[in-house]
Amino acid sequence: MQVSRRHFKLTALAGLLAGWWQPWFGSSSKALAAALRQAEGAAAGPLVGAVTPDTAAIWMYTPADAKIEVRCAPADDPANSLRAAIEPIPTDDLELPGQAWQAALLGLVPNTVYTYQVILDGQTAPEHAGSFRTAPLQGAPVNFRLGLTSCMKVEKPQDSWPLFLQQEPDLHLTLGDTVYADTTDPRVQWRHHLRYRQSPAFARVIRSVPTFALWDDHDFGPDNSDGTAKGKEHSLSGWKRVWRNPGAGAPDLPGAFYRYAWGDVEFFVVDGRYYRSPGKARDDASKTMLGDAQFAWLVAGLKESQAKFKVVASGSTLHHSMHDGWRVYTRARHQFFDAIKTHRIDGVVYLSGSLHNSLAWEHHESDRVGYPLVEVISSGIANSKRLGFATLDFDTTHSDPAMHVRIVNGSGKLRQEQTWRLSQLSHG
Ligand SMILES: [Fe+2]
Structure with a gap:
């Protein structure tokens, strides 16, 4: 066969790429596949x-x-x-x-x-x-540290977990991509969760910091998956087996969402996958992030809550993810913001993951909310260059309660820290 110069160049390039790619990616994925098969054979x-x-x-x-x-x-x-x-x-x-x-x-x-x-x-x-440490009595003034993470890949460096433990969080909230199983097959998901929990650095965290979890796309189904995912009910039953969350869903309303209190701070962990419209759907009035019933559950909970800070947490960012977050769900986002203003709900903050970067910011549409809507994004503790995470210190023992946010990267360096007082996050 005659080989053209162009064909030779392309073949040589492909060979070079394969040679580079195989040992790095091929062997690690093979090692992971073998480890997953063996995971059920170890505690x-x-x-x-x-x-x-x-x-x-x-x-x-x-x-x-x-x-x-x-x-x-x-x-x-x-x-x-x-x-x-x-x-x-x-x-x-x-x-x-x-x-x-x-x-x-x-x-x-x-x-x-x-x-x-x-x-x-x-x-x-x-x-x-x-x-x-057990939770303080519901409604009691508190001073505690929440550790916030998301996005752990077991085959990536796990060096940030010891740094996370050094922060001595009272509790840990992990907002999705807790495994990268990328399927709704519960057996495959189960092996991933076992394997991840056999990682020594992560094992030390989960045995000594109460851990509350929510899924995002990779632990719910395939990449960027949504409410149309086939087999999502299997994902949900598998999820309930593998975590010990305070709850999952409401009567007649399946899902991974739940609420819990830590003194007079309350968390509303909402499921942004089970009812989500496809991201590529037209950004019109029919496009939903939480589904109408879950959104009604959230608003009713926020309205009745007596907590000083009402923390709404979900996997997806409000703005920073271009194709897989609230940014392309305009009606859903505005409904959420408008509900806070209409019902004059004070002290709402939003936590998310997914981005493979961590930061805290005030949303540019805060006028709709009536006060600065703070979003704390913590993502990539074991799946990003920076391997970062966030801590949130809540102190409601003062007349003007405070939330102090710190963003820590994988070298232990503090990248950002900022305090917000409840008086700033109120309708006045
Ligand atoms: Fe992720």
């Missing part, structure tokens, strides 16, 4: 999930059926130990070699540090022990 967890003033939920996976116990005691009174009620989490359809467990710790004291130990077949191990 994962414990994970501390939802914590309330008097309860805590713990999740664990054992690679074979096991005799499991959880002992827990106040950190300053270790003799006063209590045992958790433990039950298996139904996973029959996944045909796992092992078993997932949920433990409920009940009768705890508010705003108190507890240590716990998971005991498997009579054996203790340091990696199966952890600690957490």
Whole structure:
């Protein structure tokens, strides 16, 4: 065969690219595929999930059926130990070699540090022990630190998780792309979650910081997926098995959304995937981000909430994502902003992820809201150049409560910090 000069050049270029690409991407994806296959054969967890003033939920996976116990005691009174009620989490359809467990710790004291130990077949191990602080009483003035993350890829550097732990957050909210499974197949999603939880740096975080989670596209379905995703109900049942969130959806309204309080700060974690119109749909009055029923749930909750700060959290950014955020859902965004103004709801802030960058800013359409609408974006703790995350310190013990935001990058450097007072985030 005669080879033209142009063909030769293209072939040589393709060969060069393949040579560069294969060892870097090919081998890491092969290694990940192998690790995913093996994930069900190793323990994962414990994970501390939802914590309330008097309860805590713990999740664990054992690679074979096991005799499991959880002992827990106040950190300053270790003799006063209590045992958790433990039950298996139904996973029959996944045909796992092992078993997932949920433990409920009940009768705890508010705003108190507890240590716990998971005991498997009579054996203790340091990696199966952890600690957490219970939530303060709902409505009580508080001073606490929220750690905010999103976007973790297990095959990327995990160096920011130790930096995150050094910030000593009281609780952790992770706003999506908690895994990059890119499917609605629950077995594949499950393997990803196990594998991610077997990452030592992440394991240390989830066993000692109460972790509340929301999905975004990559843990809900394919990239940029929406409410038309086939099999989304399987994603939802898998999601409920793998996290111990305070809830998922409302009666007759499936979804991953829920609300919870930390003293007199309240979080409304809204599901921007299950009901979302396709991003490419015309940006007209029929285009929805949350769906009408979930949006009504959100507004009703914001109206009735007595919390000083009302934190609305979801995966998608309000403005910075060009094709996959509220920016291309104009009616939905304006409905949200207008509801805050119409009902004179004070102290609303918005948290998001997805961007693979982190920052805090005031939305340029804040006139619609009636006060500066602060958005804190925390994204790419293990999937970006900067490996960043955010912390939010809420202090409502003063006459003018404050929210202090810090953006930390992967070298531990503080990139941004700013304080907003409740008096600034009010209709006056
Ligand atoms: Fe992401």
